[in-house]
Amino acid sequence: MSNNKKNPVTPKIPPQSPTDTEKSGAHDAGTKTEAQQDPKSMAEIAAAQSETGIVNPHVDTRTAKRTGKDSVFTNMFQQRKYLLQLYQALHPEDTSATEDSLTNITIENVLVNGQYNDVGFLVNDKLVILVEEQSSNWTMNIIVRALFYIDHTLQIYLGEREADLYGSKKVYLPETELYVLYTGDRVDRPDKITLREQFYTEPKERRTAIDVTVKMLYGTVHPEKIKGEDIIGQYVSFTKEYNKQVKEHGRTAKAVSETIRICMEQNILREYLGSRKKEVVTMMMDLYDQDRILEIHIASEKKIAAEEARNEGIKEGIKEANREAEKEKTAAIMRMLKLGKLTIEEIAACQSVSAQSVREIEAGMLQEA
Numbered sequence: 279m280s281n282n283k284k285n286p287v288t289p290k291i292p293p294q295s296p297t298d299t300e301k302s303g304a305h306d307a308g309t310k311t312e313a314q315q316d317p318k319s320m321a322e323i324a325a326a327q328s329e330t331g332i333v334n335p336h337v338d339t340r341t342a343k344r345t346g347k348d349s350v351f352t353n354m355f356q357q358r359k360y361l362l363q364l365y366q367a368l369h370p371e372d373t374s375a376t377e378d379s380l381t382n383i384t385i386e387n388v389l390v391n392g393q394y395n396d397v398g399f400l401v402n403d404k405l406v407i408l409v410e411e412q413s414s415n416w417t418m419n420i421i422v423r424a425l426f427y428i429d430h431t432l433q434i435y436l437g438e439r440e441a442d443l444y445g446s447k448k449v450y451l452p453e454t455e456l457y458v459l460y461t462g463d464r465v466d467r468p469d470k471i472t473l474r475e476q477f478y479t480e481p482k483e484r485r486t487a488i489d490v491t492v493k494m495l496y497g498t499v500h501p502e503k504i505k506g507e508d509i510i511g512q513y514v515s516f517t518k519e520y521n522k523q524v525k526e527h528g529r530t531a532k533a534v535s536e537t538i539r540i541c542m543e544q545n546i547l548r549e550y551l552g553s554r555k556k557e558v559v560t561m562m563m564d565l566y567d568q569d570r571i572l573e574i575h576i577a578s579e580k581k582i583a584a585e586e587a588r589n590e591g592i593k594e595g596i597k598e599a600n601r602e603a604e605k606e607k608t609a610a611i612m613r614m615l616k617l618g619k620l621t622i623e624e625i626a627a628c629q630s631v632s633a634q635s636v637r638e639i640e641a642g643m644l645q646e647a
Contacts, residue, residue, distance in 0.1 A: 367508035
């Protein structure tokens with residue numbers, strides 16, 4: 279492939295500017311007290327929701343998504359405005375990047391069907407992949423997830439450029455950066471992790487050729503270079519506030535509304551939350567979210583498995599009981615034969631077996647004697 283690289287096709291991004299109504303709603307929602315947010319009728323509730331997008335925590339009983347933060351993560355960084363802020367947080371030294379130089383190539387559902395929380399984009403022929411991990415139980419398997427992401431992303435990248443992998447000319451590959459944003463609690467916080475060191479224990483001279491290096495992020499990337507938090511640090515603060523509210527209120531509308539209100543008051547993702555308040559609430563609140571469906575499916579499968587095991591146990595128990603009964607009956611027949619007071623036919627009638635069965639038992643006794 280020649281060095282005349284084709285410019286990536288830039289997807290059309292819808293206007294992000296909030297309307298005056300949304301701006302007003304964002305301000306009002308962030309300053310109202312609980313008493314003011316308690317309308318007296320269903321009509322007022324509907325009107326309040328329509329105007330501000332904030333559900334009434336006292337009457338809305340929907341369940342907040344466990345993946346609500348994931349949804350906010352991908353939704354926010356699908357917008358080029360915030361994607362640029364993300365890149366600038368990672369590379370404050372690059373002042374040439376603009377919104378027009380960014381191409382979002384996030385791959386939906388790389389490994390699973392459902393919510394995903396990965397972001398991939400190209401900027402000046404540099405491929406940046408950011409994977410978010412929220413789990414309180416840290417797993418190094420996230421490196422493998424990143425490896426699969428690189429594979430999928432490069433296939434798309436080369437396919438769009440009609441790169442000839444079987445040709446004699448070397449194809450062009452973009453410089454690739456891999457990041458993991460970890461928002462959970464972890465004592466050990468390495469700056470980077472590698473596939474080779476974590477998954478292969480062979481001596482260095484015999485180690486696998488495959489390797490992936492992942493840079494770890496835990497909040498604001500370059501605090502020494504900026505005042506306050508960059509957009510990555512703000513997102514981490516948002517997740518921590520959400521976790522705090524869920525601990526206090528459970529996965530409820532109250533937890534969602536309080537998270538948004540507090541974050542806006544503290545200038546955490548204020549512009550994003552204010553301009554897309556309704557959308558954020560919708561993402562974080564869902565009666566039949568995918569996690570709940572999965573929970574129901576797993577519970578159902580466990581119930582079916584338990585019932586099958588119980589039925590199998592009953593069947594096995596019956597078989598064992600029958601085997602014990604047969605052993606006792608055989609022992610009784612042998613005792614009667616030894617006494618010699620009853621005929622074979624009388625023994626058969628007494629034990630409810632055929633005369634032939636009695637004869638076979640007798641023959642066995644004679645052989646053993």
